[in-house]
Amino acid sequence: MRLLIFSLFIVSALTAQSGILEIQWPKPNLQHQKPSTPYPAVLTKGIKNTKLPVYIPSSFAYDKNMAVVADQDFYTISFFLKGASIMITGDRTFQENVPSNDAQFQKMMKASPPVEFLYEEEIMSADFNRHGINYTLSIECDNPKKDKRCKEEGFVKSLYTKLIMVGGRP
Amino acid sequence: MKYFLTLVLLLLLNSCASKPPIASEAQTWKGKGFTYYPAGQLKPSNSGDGRYGDNYIYAPNIRFPLAYAPAFINSQVYGIGGQFGPRGSLCDQRNYQYPWKDNYCEKRTRSMPLCPAGAGHQGVDIRARNCQNNKHYAVAVEEGVITYIGSYSVKLRGKTGRTYRYLHLNSRSIQVHRGQRVWRGQKIGLVSDNMGKTKTSIHLHFDIKQTIRMGNRSKSIYIPPYTSLVDAYKRLLKGKP
Numbered sequence: 001m002r003l004l005i006f007s008l009f010i011v012s013a014l015t016a017q018s019g020i021l022e023i024q025w026p027k028p029n030l031q032h033q034k035p036s037t038p039y040p041a042v043l044t045k046g047i048k049n050t051k052l053p054v055y056i057p058s059s060f061a062y063d064k065n066m067a068v069v070a071d072q073d074f075y076t077i078s079f080f081l082k083g084a085s086i087m088i089t090g091d092r093t094f095q096e097n098v099p100s101n102d103a104q105f106q107k108m109m110k111a112s113p114p115v116e117f118l119y120e121e122e123i124m125s126a127d128f129n130r131h132g133i134n135y136t137l138s139i140e141c142d143n144p145k146k147d148k149r150c151k152e153e154g155f156v157k158s159l160y161t162k163l164i165m166v167g168g169r170p
Numbered sequence: 171m172k173y174f175l176t177l178v179l180l181l182l183l184n185s186c187a188s189k190p191p192i193a194s195e196a197q198t199w200k201g202k203g204f205t206y207y208p209a210g211q212l213k214p215s216n217s218g219d220g221r222y223g224d225n226y227i228y229a230p231n232i233r234f235p236l237a238y239a240p241a242f243i244n245s246q247v248y249g250i251g252g253q254f255g256p257r258g259s260l261c262d263q264r265n266y267q268y269p270w271k272d273n274y275c276e277k278r279t280r281s282m283p284l285c286p287a288g289a290g291h292q293g294v295d296i297r298a299r300n301c302q303n304n305k306h307y308a309v310a311v312e313e314g315v316i317t318y319i320g321s322y323s324v325k326l327r328g329k330t331g332r333t334y335r336y337l338h339l340n341s342r343s344i345q346v347h348r349g350q351r352v353w354r355g356q357k358i359g360l361v362s363d364n365m366g367k368t369k370t371s372i373h374l375h376f377d378i379k380q381t382i383r384m385g386n387r388s389k390s391i392y393i394p395p396y397t398s399l400v401d402a403y404k405r406l407l408k409g410k411p
Contacts, residue, residue: 069327074327091390122365134390143366143368144368
């Protein structure tokens with residue numbers, strides 16, 4: 001019987017390929033969430049159940065045209081500019097089915113800086129960690145071959161430096 | 171005796187958990203004439219270095235992202251009519267033939283820490299059954315929610331937490347809206363040559379992003395999709411997508 005229980009434990013451990021990341025909430029943790037002017041309802045309603053710190057670029061905090069898709073473990077908020085759209089995602093889920101003995105994985109794990117500005121498939125993005133979880137801020141352009149916002153990191157970098165926490169709850 | 175049995179059981183489980191499900195298969199599959207080159211074996215050889223030997227299925231049990239077979243994974247850039255490929259038409263019939271050729275990590279300037287070169291293609295390019303524009307539907311690979319719709323891209327966050335990106339769909343053909351819950355196999359949009367204000371070849375760029383835990387932090391990475399797609403395509407051919 002003990003053997004059976006032990007076996008079941010081992011099976012469950014091997015099949016546990018995903019989970020929820022612990023969040024190291026800042027202390028005091030809600031100071032930045034009380035603006036003098038309330039944020040638009042589309043934002044506050046959209047993230048009311050989100051259990052991770054929600055960051056967006058400060059210049060878009062009162063943009064009523066933002067689009068919010070969120071649940072308790074992740075959020076994606078999009079903002080629309082002329083000829084481009086900005087997206088920020090925070091996600092506290094993870095998957096672990098990656099071969100940890102792989103050379104590239106090991107190299108990546110050693111080398112990853114706290115924030116990386118990346119030229120991805122026709123988008124420019126900033127990939128960063130806060131509170132132990134991963135966030136991605138990106139811009140996609142209607143004309144990715146010519147639009148500098150999607151070819152050079154300056155625009156995304158300027159958005160990244162102006163991120164503010166607008167919600168999320170422990 | 172008990173300890174011996176435990177040890178045997180552990181070894182057995184470990185071998186089941188770590189063995190790549192398609193590692194033992196050769197380049198052909200006995201069914202519907204489908205053949206494919208191994209993961210990471212990029213064709214032509216000057217198109218870059220892939221993750222050769224990595225047969226791990228990173229996104230198990232996803233549905234194939236096109237509604238119907240046949241479909242063809244091969245290079246848009248190094249294929250016939252491509253920027254660095256042999257002269258000819260992008261619609262050349264030879265671009266619409268097996269075997270499949272992995273093109274994850276194909277030479278690009280995009281940052282890709284998982285590629286041997288440190289840069290490369292972040293997903294794979296898939297041609298539908300023929301070269302008709304706006305004819306073939308891309309579908310949801312798993313149940314989830316649509317998180318983003320851009321001028322030429324759609325993002326689906328699956329229940330597993332992975333994010334699937336579909337590029338070059340005809341923006342006027344999109345069948346879903348932001349925030350919509352979708353079921354596995356639900357139509358998303360038509361494969362086209364759309365890339366915003368510029369054009370590309372008629373194909374679907376498909377990539378998969380997932381978060382991995384790294385000590386006390388995490389990282390979002392584009393995982394190799396080819397083996398997952400080979401697996402999904404076999405199910406599609408069997409009529410069990």
